[in-house]
Each structure stands twice: as C-alpha cells, then as structure tokens.
Amino acid sequence: MTQTYTPAYAPQRSWLGRAEDFLDSKGKAAWIAATVAGFIVFWPAGLALLAYMIWSKRMFKSSSCAKRSSHRHMTTRSTGNAAFDAYKADTLARLEEEQTNFEAFLTRLREAKDKAEFDQFMAEGSDKSEDVQNA
16 A cells, blocks of 8 residues: 655645645636636536636736746745755846836836826827817
C-alpha cells in the first residue's frame, strides 16, 4: 500500500479551495465558463459565482490569477543553493517593483487620457452653448 506524505504544516484545502485553484490555473475564461454553467444549471449558483468574481476582483484584474498564484509558489520553493536563492529573491523583488511601477504608470496614462477626453468634451460643450446663445 502506497502512502503519500503530507507535511503537518501544509493544511488540506477544501473542495471549494481546490476548485478555486483549478479555475485560477485555467485563467479568466474558466471563471466565466463556470459562471455561465452556473446560470444554466441553477441560476443562484451562477449569480453567486458572478458576485464572487466581482467581490474578489477576478473580473477586473489585468493579469491572470494563475500567473500570480504560480509566482507565489515559485518564490517559496528553495533550490538548496543559498547563493542562487538569494539572487532569485532579489531578482523577483526587483521585477515585482518594476511591475508595480509599470502598473502605476499605466494608471497615470489612462487618467491623463481620460482627463484630455473630458476636457475636449467640455470644450465642445461650451462651444455648442455659445452657438446656441449667439443664435
């Protein structure tokens, strides 16, 4: 009889946790498919999945949950080589900082574009109101 070793410090995930991990590994499309299937089978289940996706911000993330999940597991794994592990930790920290900075840059870029579009809209609106007053 073969037994698998489960360390005492690794808690077993519930079936909901395992289902969440599975859907995360498949990406946003799997979450959407599960929600649609939930609506088809039993509409409150679909509604619950949709609410969970919105509440957990899975619908609006720019990067997939699977990438972040696998990234978390990769950072905790040790190779046994202390020098390489230190290099890997430093590199991952630098990359995370660069990603955060880039996401902040994209946010500022979107905000600037939105502001420019709004200012253009307001300018066009004031031009139209002046035309109405002059007529």
